[in-house]
Amino acid sequence: MVQIQPFTRQTLDTLLELAGRPNLSVYMPTHRTFPQRNQDPIRLKNLIKELETLLERHYPQIAKQALITPFQALIDDQTFWNACPEGIAIFGGLEHFMVVGLHKAVAETAVVNSHPYLKPLLRLAPMTDRYQALCLSRDSVRVYEGSMQSLQEISLPEAVPTNQIEALGDDLTPRDQRGHPDGFSGGGERGDPMMHESGGSGKQEEINLDRERFFRIVDRKITEHCSRVSKLPLVLVALPENQAVFRAQSRNPFLLPEGVEQDPATLTATQLTSACGELIGVRHDDRLNEALGRYERAVGQRLNANELPDIARAATEGRVALLLVEAERTVNGVMDGMSGDLSIRSGDDPGADDVLDEMILAVMQHGGEVIVLPPERSMPSETGAAAVYRY
Secondary structure, three states, X not given: OOOEEEOOHHHHHHHHOOOOOOEEEEEEEOOOOOOHHHHHHHHHHHXXXXXXXXXXXXXXXXXXXXXXXXXXXXXXOHHHHHHOOOEEEEEEOOOOEEEEEXXXXXXXXXXXXXXXXXXXXXXXXXXXXXXXXXXXXXOEEEEEEEOOOOEEEOOOOOOOOOOHHHHHHHHOOOOOOOOOOOOOOOOOOOOOHHHOOOOOOHHHHHHHHHHHHHHHHHHHHHHHHHHHHHOOOEEEEOOHHHHHHHHHHOOOOOEOOOOEOOOHHHOOHHHHHHHHHHHHHHHHHHHHHHHHHHHHHHHHHOOEEOOHXXXXXXXXXXXXXXXXXXXXXXXXXXXXXXXXXXXXXXXXOOOOEEHHHHHHHHHHHOOOEEEEEOOOOOOOOOOOEEEEEOO
């Protein structure tokens, strides 16, 4: 069976390196239940027919069977179809073939070009943003890593304590004394945590201080051995009182200001992924707002463009810092990858490509940022694209 690769940022880097040669790209939704799943191989067969027609138009000099055979091999591979998530992207060429699993359905698309078709992937790219989740209680530390799609617990370095005994050793207050095991007194159970819940006894205050010392050590070790190594955002999953105590003394620059205010011990793996994913999704919305704000500021500085010929030339010259593209817009035409010269053509022109995808490739090859705006977001132009110039 062909291995279905997860969609990561590395996937985009790999696909960018495949530019400048014949590339076949197929996107399609897949189904996990009958009878829809029985139709998926038929849908792929129809998309392969489209590829064959497009190959004859774009690369008539190449024997198409060698390019098509790996796609055809998937049609009768039941193990492959059983393993598919909500959608797949298939990329093929003379020297490469790969299948990428997508955790969101995509429209059926078949494209032949000199580079992989990227726009549908970029629309889903925020789902691949990786982060770490620190699941913290008064006496437990666990760290997960993943994306909006999935989380997996990671093994912590030996230097990172996983409980108070490992962190404090003989300095830990004996637990056979009076005090609440969750580190707060009966009188101040939901009070100001930095007051050490002072309604309790002297022993209770020592237990609360143990928590502070434990959290301080955890913060230092997680920062040093996890965050600075991975350079990933850190989501704190902890009860509100533990959130407050930990954040008051944290020096971790990767710790996100928002967290999941729940007891991690009560969350299933699915619930944890969902809660963290929702928070990361909000951050993505904030990034979209920031990108649109950058464009508005660029308008005032005359560092913007919304006419496609202008954007195309600037993209090939490496002058585009940020490109906004409308997700569900296709503009048929031909773009010269060297000069940026653009010719808009009718949709039935056999030599036409989606010039928005051509501009995406040019911008990314020059280190620019590309954001594909979903339909619920309003584009700041009527052309399907808008750009912020570097200079």
